[in-house]
Amino acid sequence: MTAAGFFAAAPDAALAALFVPFESAELRLPADGRALFLRARAGVRLREMAQPGWLCEQGFMPFADELARNGLRVGEPADGEVFPLVLVLPPRQRDEARALFARALLHTAPGGTVLASMSNAEGAKSGEADLARVAGTVQHQSKHKCRVFWSTPDAAGIDQILLAEWLALDAPRAIVDGYFSRPGLFAWDRIDRASALLAAQLPHDLHGRVADLGAGYGYLASQVVARCPGVGAIDLYEAEARALEPARLNLARAQRDCGRELAVAVHWNDVTRGLPQHYDAIVSNPPFHQGRADLPELGRAFITSAAEALLPDGRLLIVANRHLPYEAILAAHFRDVRTLATQEGFKVIEATGVRG
CATH class of the missing domain: 3.40.50.150 (Vaccinia Virus protein VP39)
Structure with missing residues (x-):
């Protein structure tokens, strides 16, 4: 096994579930081919779905390297940069996840969608409830023992006070x-x-x-x-x-x-x-x-x-x-x-x- 292989376990079911709304036609990929993927993980389905305009953010170096080896663009969005689609694989730790939802909303273009997926065993219902608290109306589907949920908020539907509070959760x-x-x-x-x-x-x-x-x-x-x-x-x-x-x-x-x-x-x-x-x-x-x-x-x-x-x-x-x-x-x-x-x-x- 290579050194990178120690970390390259097959992505969990949450990654596979993330793309179910596109398969069921509940959502469509952005016409301009741009998307931001926070805490992205490499996998066959991502390689099939990703377009050249997708940006994958991943702070754990072995996973970031794996994304790059798969031909995906890895980096961080610029301040103020927005995307019509922001995908998220939220972590189990709730404060970290809330800060990530807040960041996702900051980088979502007007009329854009935030889409997240979590394993049921890793707090999926809580994650969906948190996104609904800060973004407003949320829809969901279930697949692979996971919950995939999304919101297409308007500016009035976002709780700006909660958004600021949750952004601060990631500060040291x-x-x-x-x-x-x-x-x-x-x-x-x-x-x-x-x-x-x-x-x-x-x-x-x-x-x-x-x-x-x-x-x-x-x-x-x-x-x-x-x-x-x-x-x-x-x-x-x-x-x-x-x-x-x-x-x-x-x-x-x-x-x-x-x-x-x-x-x-x-x-x-x-x-x-x-x-x-x-x-x-x-x-x-x-x-x-x-x-x-x-x-x-x-x-x-x-x-x-x-x-x-x-x-x-x-x-x-x-x-x-x-x-x-x-x-x-x-x-x-x-x-x-x-x-x-x-x-x-x-x-x-x-x-x-x-x-x-």
């Missing part, structure tokens, strides 16, 4: 202990227990240039800054673009709190494809699932990329669920592998002595 916000995050990120409203366990085990003598793989909103990297005074530079790598802004805010605060400046860089990057430079140390709480399914190959890919990017005397510190079988691949890449801590179902592992 303070959560706990002064950290900033935003809805929908991993452990977005709390400090992840596994990351906290790894932070508590960070060696104080970490030094030089450090990388945090799968950095999220920047908690672990901030802890490196706070606990390891010998670190002079830190790079954060994260595949979800929405995490980058809160990560920058948190790293700026960490530097202010410790009273020193580091060379800090935040990268939108799929680390399973390798890293662009070498490091004295790497820390990571690697992802181990896609959707609801365990996919330990993700963590193994992180370990491989880390080993290839570490200097010969560098070290890797990772945290993982205790049941995940990472020891074999660690032993294949490092001469010395030891468990530093086990607690609440997690394990912290240090690996040193990169094999040539």
Whole structure:
């Protein structure tokens, strides 16, 4: 399996259901061939339906790359740019979904349509109710255990006060202990227990240039800054673009709190494809699932990329669920592998002595 393949699971039924209103002639594709697709996912049906004027927005890099490989135009709409059709695959997290509905309406041309699809098991009825609250009248169909719903609002039908409130839901916000995050990120409203366990085990003598793989909103990297005074530079790598802004805010605060400046860089990057430079140390709480399914190959890919990017005397510190079988691949890449801590179902592992 290729690195990209770890993330390229077949799109769920919501993508297939999204195009049902066109098949039943409830809706027609825009005459000018233009559409915006928010949180777009690649798939056979999208390739069949998409026209050259479609713009696909996707903030998760592996999914964005998959869309591009399928020949679709990937990017972000300009401020004020509007489309006669805006398609949406809303996320399960409700604040994130509400902000996405509000953005969809901002980019919908007068007389245009917002069309969304969600799995029944992922809150489809709530999603439809939310679109109706902000846009007015909504129609729906059901297919593939999903609900596809749409609105063609007029300006008077849009609740402008609610629209502004929902747009603000996506702004980075303070959560706990002064950290900033935003809805929908991993452990977005709390400090992840596994990351906290790894932070508590960070060696104080970490030094030089450090990388945090799968950095999220920047908690672990901030802890490196706070606990390891010998670190002079830190790079954060994260595949979800929405995490980058809160990560920058948190790293700026960490530097202010410790009273020193580091060379800090935040990268939108799929680390399973390798890293662009070498490091004295790497820390990571690697992802181990896609959707609801365990996919330990993700963590193994992180370990491989880390080993290839570490200097010969560098070290890797990772945290993982205790049941995940990472020891074999660690032993294949490092001469010395030891468990530093086990607690609440997690394990912290240090690996040193990169094999040539």
